[in-house]
Amino acid sequence: MYAFVRFLEDNVCYALPVSRVRDFSPTSQQDFDNQKVYTVYRNPEEAADEDDESPGEWGDRLLLHKAQILALAEDKTDLENSVMQKKIKIPKLSLNHIEEAGEVTDYGEEDVELRHSKRQDGRKQSEGTHKSIEAVVARLEKQNGMSLSNTSSPEEAFMEATEGMNNMDDAVVPRILYEELLRSYQQQQEEMRHIQQELERTRRQLVQQAKKLKEYGALVSEMKELRDLNRRLQDVLLLRLGSGPAIEVEKVKPESIEPEPEVQKTFSEEANTSTYYPAPVPVMDKYILENGKVHLGSGIWVDEEKWHQLQVTQGDSKYTKNLAVMIWGTDVLKNRSVTGVATKKKKDAVPKPPLSPHKLSIVRECLYDRIAQETVDETEIAQRLSKVNKYICEKIMDINKSCKNEERREIAKYNLQ
DNA sequence: AAGTTTGTACGCGCTGAAGA
């Protein structure tokens, strides 16, 4: 009779004569305990074609090994064929048997389906297992160099790593290997975190650099613009000081930026008209002259000639009103109120849109500069400045009054006709 | 709470310059 056994130490399975199982004399093919650990004589070389010789004949060549009996059969070939054809489920060994056998190896996952072929497969399996472990290690090494985007779980990594092995022989992978895999996976995750942090840092630095570059570009363009304005101002001042006509300026600064057509026209007019400004009025340093316009500040420009006329205007009221017209124009003023508050004289009056507070402050500033030339008394200055809104309000009323008068005249004319 | 002051919008009338 033959027994199909599994050696616990290396999981190798093959058929051998029952005579090689110590203290085992089965009376039938079912007369064995598949959960019990038997002591089996095993040849280290394990020749392929061992006979049913008695243990005594092998003498000292045979060694005792712990094994589990999975099946019994009268004929060795029948046994191997039946094992080849059907899957044999390996039953769990009872604890007592393990203790009895002195085994401490964890075979908790014993409920594994095994496929077995020939007896030689046992040794091949053993070799295969070792090869599989090598393959796992190789995979691990390969994984270390792989993309960091691999976020598979340790279990998945483990399954993947042992896939080839399972396909080969479904062998059990030792816990130590699993733990090694797990450590490796955790290490990879840690590295990935570090690299992601590094990436984030680099990205932030890049954004900051881009911002700085943008600011630098804006500063460069602003500097160019200022340089351009400065050159033009120099040209205008040279003309004002009577240092010669525009031609001379061009001779002096042939490389200077070409003035715009409008500027050129102004220059030529000024050069040909010596009495263009019969009574030159000093323009305060803060007001920039350019292209026949005066910059009052914050991008507000007024006609230069009108500005000079304004400077000789008598009285704060007239000065403020004229300046308001220069800045806003009568068409705008007639449809606005100073502060945007509706009149209280009429109920349900619709408020008119207010004048720009920014422009109002420019008007106040201009008036302040004018008053400051007359007096240093801050109280007087403040008192006179407080009337700016009133003056502008009056101007708006005056404009509306003249408009209404015009309408009345039109209506009267129409009635007469 | 009542009175006062301040700010805003508006109307009206006076004044002086410009034109017919």
Add this chain to the structure above:
DNA sequence: TCTTCAGCGCGTACAAACTT
């Protein structure tokens, strides 16, 4: 000389803020 019109001052109405 008369008319027109812009500029100006003053008064009124109202609301909000401030003071008593």
